[in-house]
Structures are given as C-alpha cells and as structure tokens.
Amino acid sequence: MKKTVADFVDDYLGEILAGNAAIFAGAGLSVPAGFVDWRELIRPLSKELGLEIDLEGDLVAVAQFHVNANGQNRHRLHKAVVEAIAADNPPTENHRLLARLPIATWWTTNYDKLIETALKEAGKNVDMKSAVPQLAITRPGRDAVLYKMHGDVDRPDEAVATRDDFERYPRDRAAFVTALAGDLVSKTFLFLGFSFTDPNLEHVLARIRYTFTTNQRRHYAVFRARTKLATETDEQFQHYRVRQELVFEDLKRYNVKVLVVDDYAEITEFLQELVDRYRRRTVLISGSIDDFGPWGEPTVLDFCQQLGAALIGNGSRVATGLGLGVGDAVFTGALREVMRIKDSIEDTLVLRPFPQSTSSEAERKQVWEAYRQELVSHAGIALFIFGNKLVDGSVEQADGVIREFEIAKEQGLIVLPLGATGSTALTLAKKALADPGSNLAGVDADSLRLLEELSAHEENLNQLVPKVVALVGKLQGNVAK
Known part of the structure; x- marks a missing residue:
C-alpha cells in the first residue's frame, strides 16, 4: 500500500472512531455496478440534438439544450434517468465495505439506490433525503443519513440535471446547501467517484474557504491516474494528464488531499483495510x-x-x-x-x-x-x-x-x-x-x-x-x- 494511502487509512480511521467521518459518492462509485455515468445517460438526448457527446465537456449544458429544443418539456430527460438507473442492480463490494463502517453521514449526486441498499443489507436504518421537505423530518432510530442532493430515481421529475436546475439550486434547495456546508465544516469527507465539476459543491467549498481561510478541515478524494486511451494521440494524452495534475493542485485550495490509485482495485484494498482495522x-x-x-x-x-x-x-x-x-x-x-x-x-x-x-x-x-x-x-x-x-x-x-x-x-x-x-x-x-x-x-x-x-x-x-x-x-x- 502506498504511503499516502496508508497515512489516509490511519487518519480516516481515527475520524471514524471519533464519529467525524462522512462519504461523498459520485457517479464513478456506481458505474462498476452496471449503471452508466452522466455522459452515457444523456447520450441518446445528445444524438437527438445532432451533437457528438464525446466531444462535449459541459454535459449539464447538453441536458439544457435538449429541454430547450422540446419547449421546456422534460419528459424525455426524466425517461432517460429512469431507463438508465431504475434497474435493481446489487451494490458493489466497495459499497458493501463502506456500509460496514460506522459512518453516519452520506452525500451523493447519484440518483440510484446502491448506497441505501448496501446500508440496509448491513443492518442499518437509513434516513434518506432527496427533497427539501424531508430534511425537517428525522427517521426514528436512524443509523445513517443519506443526502441525495440531486434527487432520486423514484422522483425523476425533481432530478437536478439542467443548467436551469443548477441556477435555481441555491433558491430551491438552499437547505441542502446549508446542510452540506455544515457537514464539510464538522466532518472529514472521503470523496469517491467524484470529479469535482459540480457547481453546487464548488460554491459550498468556496464559501467554507473564505470563512475559514487557513483553518479548513482536511478532506480526501480518490482519483485514478490518467492513462492513455486507445483513441488518443500522444498530444491529447499529455494534455489530459497535465490537466489532471492541475486539478489536484487546485483542490489544495479547499484542503482536499488527493489519493492517486493506478487501478480501481486499490480502492477496494484500502477500504477492506479500513474495515479490518475497525473490526480489530x-x-x-x-x-x-x-x-x-x-x-x-x-x-x-x-x-x-x-x-x-x-x-x-x-x-x-x-x-x-x-x-x-x-x-x-x-x-x-x-x-x-x-x-x-x-x-x-x-x-x-x-x-x-x-x-x-x-x-x-x-x-x-x-x-x-x-x-x-x-x-x-x-x-x-x-x-x-x-x-x-x-x-x-x-x-x-x-x-x-x-x-x-x-x-x-x-x-x-x-x-x-x-x-x-x-x-x-x-x-x-x-x-x-x-x-x-x-x-x-x-x-x-x-x-x-x-x-x-x-x-x-x-x-x-x-x-x-x-x-x-x-x-x-x-x-x-x-x-x-
């Protein structure tokens, strides 16, 4: 195990034992379970617009373009969410390992039910919140709170997906922003499968940075080292590799320490180590x-x-x-x-x-x-x-x-x-x-x-x-x- 990862295990385990650990799960955590990422989810919508999705960098904009082209009708977008995510796929080993740890605070931008399924399989009573009114209600005897800040597959009409949704987020879902800011101040997060392109999270992290300046709580984020794709030229690969390094450097502004793995199997390895050491x-x-x-x-x-x-x-x-x-x-x-x-x-x-x-x-x-x-x-x-x-x-x-x-x-x-x-x-x-x-x-x-x-x-x-x-x-x- 790399020294940076070993040091993370020591530190994060201490936070778990102190009750201060939290998880933030992005789409990358769900893809191994058979679900598509956001790019694949809106690929058919992009095709309808005559756009090549693999050339697009702003996927939220593509979703907005599709809604615009359909007179603000979101039916096809909602249908795409349901068709891509509604399958009853089982959680991955990484989900199950995380669920075995006594972590009470979970955040995700995913619509799927993998996290709550894994937590329930581990015998946890889950308090799931995907809409603002749910934030005011506490589930009795809860072991974990799951904040689905972009919505849930069972309520696709409320999914946060387009530019309009993100622009209205501080108004329509301000309570989620406040709750997330509070957790980021008081807990140590582990970001898994998350690319840090979500404007809502970026806004919250910026607020915390301006408030706490040099006294921000440390968080961790796992990234896979960029490898050359078969379709890439050497120049393109070099561009993306350099850009990834710049992203890592930029995350230091928010006191997010990056853990770089060469293979996703390494994530399972250190999560297993966390579980084993906690159980010991x-x-x-x-x-x-x-x-x-x-x-x-x-x-x-x-x-x-x-x-x-x-x-x-x-x-x-x-x-x-x-x-x-x-x-x-x-x-x-x-x-x-x-x-x-x-x-x-x-x-x-x-x-x-x-x-x-x-x-x-x-x-x-x-x-x-x-x-x-x-x-x-x-x-x-x-x-x-x-x-x-x-x-x-x-x-x-x-x-x-x-x-x-x-x-x-x-x-x-x-x-x-x-x-x-x-x-x-x-x-x-x-x-x-x-x-x-x-x-x-x-x-x-x-x-x-x-x-x-x-x-x-x-x-x-x-x-x-x-x-x-x-x-x-x-x-x-x-x-x-």
Whole structure:
C-alpha cells in the first residue's frame, strides 16, 4: 500500500472512531455496478440534438439544450434517468465495505439506490433525503443519513440535471446547501467517484474557504491516474494528464488531499483495510469453564475480570457471550472499567446472553448458532480462553468454543487461542501454531512469538494480562483509542 494511502487509512480511521467521518459518492462509485455515468445517460438526448457527446465537456449544458429544443418539456430527460438507473442492480463490494463502517453521514449526486441498499443489507436504518421537505423530518432510530442532493430515481421529475436546475439550486434547495456546508465544516469527507465539476459543491467549498481561510478541515478524494486511451494521440494524452495534475493542485485550495490509485482495485484494498482495522478494535472473548483446576475458581474469575478491564482500558471494545463462568466475569471487569473511565456502555461492550429456555435441543442449537454468527461478526480479533464443561460428571472440551473458533476463521478474524489457560484453548493453540499459515492469518512473526509464549502454562494467570493486551494492541495497529 502506498504511503499516502496508508497515512489516509490511519487518519480516516481515527475520524471514524471519533464519529467525524462522512462519504461523498459520485457517479464513478456506481458505474462498476452496471449503471452508466452522466455522459452515457444523456447520450441518446445528445444524438437527438445532432451533437457528438464525446466531444462535449459541459454535459449539464447538453441536458439544457435538449429541454430547450422540446419547449421546456422534460419528459424525455426524466425517461432517460429512469431507463438508465431504475434497474435493481446489487451494490458493489466497495459499497458493501463502506456500509460496514460506522459512518453516519452520506452525500451523493447519484440518483440510484446502491448506497441505501448496501446500508440496509448491513443492518442499518437509513434516513434518506432527496427533497427539501424531508430534511425537517428525522427517521426514528436512524443509523445513517443519506443526502441525495440531486434527487432520486423514484422522483425523476425533481432530478437536478439542467443548467436551469443548477441556477435555481441555491433558491430551491438552499437547505441542502446549508446542510452540506455544515457537514464539510464538522466532518472529514472521503470523496469517491467524484470529479469535482459540480457547481453546487464548488460554491459550498468556496464559501467554507473564505470563512475559514487557513483553518479548513482536511478532506480526501480518490482519483485514478490518467492513462492513455486507445483513441488518443500522444498530444491529447499529455494534455489530459497535465490537466489532471492541475486539478489536484487546485483542490489544495479547499484542503482536499488527493489519493492517486493506478487501478480501481486499490480502492477496494484500502477500504477492506479500513474495515479490518475497525473490526480489530472489537475483541471477542470466547470461553467457558466448569473445572477451575489447577488455579481455583477465585483466581480464574479474577483473571477474567482483569482481562476484560485491561482491554477496555487499552481502548478496545469487548464482545462476549454470557456463558459459563468466563463471560460474566469478563463482563464484570469490563463494565467496572467502563464506569471508572466514564465511557459509554453501548460503545464499548457487545453482550449476547445465550437463551436457555427453548422448546427443543434442535431449536436451541439453531438459536445459539445464529447468536454466535452475529456476535462474532462484530469483532476483528478473537481470544479463546479455557473452554471446558462437565458432562455426566466428566470434564470435556467445550464444543461451543470450538465452534466459535471455526466461525471466527470463516469470518476472517484474527484468532488468538491462549493455550496457557488450558482445556480447549490449549488444544486450539496447538492446532493453530502447528499450521499458522492456515489458522493464524494476519498474525506476523513477532505476534506469533508472543502467541507461542501465551501457550505455555502459567501459575499466575494475571501475569498473562499485560502480554495479551500488548499482543492485541500490536495487531490493532495502535488505533483502538
């Protein structure tokens, strides 16, 4: 990963954790989903006018010319919008990755429904606003607000498309301008698939620049490096390459830092890195215990409490199921630390008490499997401790802990079985360390050595706590706080 992109990931992840991140999506984000860009959308209208759309630089003007030529009748324009965008295309991987991040503010000039679909698939309650009256209404329990500043495909008659529309925008949609200006001042935006030719955004950015002069908030924009097209001469390519560099330089006036990628696949790569590093902030602690030997119950429960508290103190979120012995003790220690530092319980703890009262064994297994899948999905790192249960008076390995290990691997978590705690955790540690390539994805050589140390028997369990916290912090990349 390029250093500029790596630096962006560090900075933007910090903004995400602080609740200050926002997304601005342009047409380029939707094209890989099978939708056309604005040039292709109005190509048939341009043909009706006798214009070659590939020679046109002002596409808004072409839309206006078509409306003018039809006596201000916009029916064909509205029809073009619906025909180009109404298909129920699924979101791209980039949409889905973005939707998994806790970003509450979204802006777009696109008419399609890819963003809201991706957010809904991620379990988010979306408050979509494409018309001014909607701005005054707040959807209860919303997780994300999506501002579709140029309209929505379901209301093509209100689409912002022509020069008339843009000229009237400050009057007809002034509330959108005000809302966008407020977000640009208070949040860090990531612009994706956007060319910065929209006059409304340019007007807002200029207002902010004049108001805040040298104290503008930094934003980021992703561009693909200009490559030579088969139809271009060397002179034409040189012209467009130089022009792109001048655009990058001009964006510095608005404190927009440009991230240049050579291939669009790089965008997916750094979005995946953002998601992975965000998820690693949440640590799943999986374990159960009925037999407390050789340490004894007070020592084991104290260790679990100390571990939960130390992870919270290091800035991690803790996820656990309230299972036998382990879960309740981890929760107790974590909650005590949350209360001490006066943090939000909702923001620091993910708890799933496993239901015991079910009508049948088959139903119980089904419910617990769903619980495990959902619980694991919140985390990026999974710790496995102890793991035993009594069956007819005999101590057995905990099959639930084994299953959570399997689910964690399936979901791409970094798995860390702490073999020093014995039982199932020791079995899993031996398995993982015997074949780290298959079982310990994401664990580098230094971390692997630390995990090996945490697999040796320890008389004083609490001595494991600082080592575990150090290992987790290293794998988080020091972004937990």
